[in-house]
Amino acid sequence: MLRDCLVVAVEGTHASGKTTLTHALAAYYRERGIHVACVPEPARNSPFIEEIVVHGRGAFDLETEVDLFAAHLSSQLRTARHHTMIIADKTIANVLAxxxxxxxxxxxxxxxxxxxAMDTFCRAWAHVYDAVFYCCDRFDQQQAGDPYRSKVLDIQPAADRVVRSTCASVGQRIYDIPPNMSTAQRVDWIAEQLTALGLDPTAR
Structure with missing residues (x-):
């Protein structure tokens, strides 16, 4: 938890439905009176990523990755200040992966x-996430208007393995969402798991 804010993360490689699910989960809990917010993936708003992906200048480098790492932490901390629950689009371990x-x-x-050093920090930070749910499905990566996804098109299988292994190595327990479920079914399944874990925000 961050300042008594419940922290739930949705993990997985790109094109696994993380962003769609985070918004659906937030809507589910808002309808039940929970003051909840989504924490978006920082790469989508990074000026470093914009230079590389949109304008085709440069390549992924250390400065880009450290900026993403810091932005991910900052966005979660700032959002948690004003909410009782946040749903993060991936964990800090994903950025490291x-x-x-x-x-x-x-x-x-x-x-x-x-x-x-980033790995050491991830190990120390893993306890902040109250629950991490992993999207096992893979959807179409070639979505119009999403140049970032096409930039990392070739590394999805490797990313899936490395994200999982990085989460495991830093002590980040993950719960696999059963495959081939609709978004609504995923939301219901996660809500059931949070209740079973004693983390139901509606019962706090």
Whole structure:
């Protein structure tokens, strides 16, 4: 929790339905009187990503990944200040997982010290998430108007493996959402899990 704010995250690789689900979950709990907000994926609003993806200048580098890491933390902290529940579009471990993938050399490369520092922080921060639900489905990545998704089109299977392994390595427990469910079914399933975990915000 962050200042008595329930923190739920929706995890998964790109094109797994995370963003759609976070908004549907927020609507579900708002209808039940919960003061809830979505925390969006920071890459969508990053000036670094805009330069790389939209304008085709440069490549994913350390500055980009550190900015995303910091923005992810900041957006969750600031949103939690004014709400009793937040639903985050992925965890901080997801940001680290993509950094491992896109930066050259991984932990043994030139950016290894910074990546290892981010990894240490993720381990210390994992307890902040009260529950993390993982989207197992994969939907069409070639969506019109979404250049970011097409930029990482080739790494979806690798991203799925690395996101999962990174969550596990930092002690972030995840609950797999059963595949082939509609968004409404996913919402109902997550609500049932939160109740079973003693985290039902309507009962607080």
């Amino acid at each position: 993509y950094a491992w993938l896109v930066l050259p050399g991984g932990p043994d490369g030139p950016h290894g010290p910074v990546l290892r």
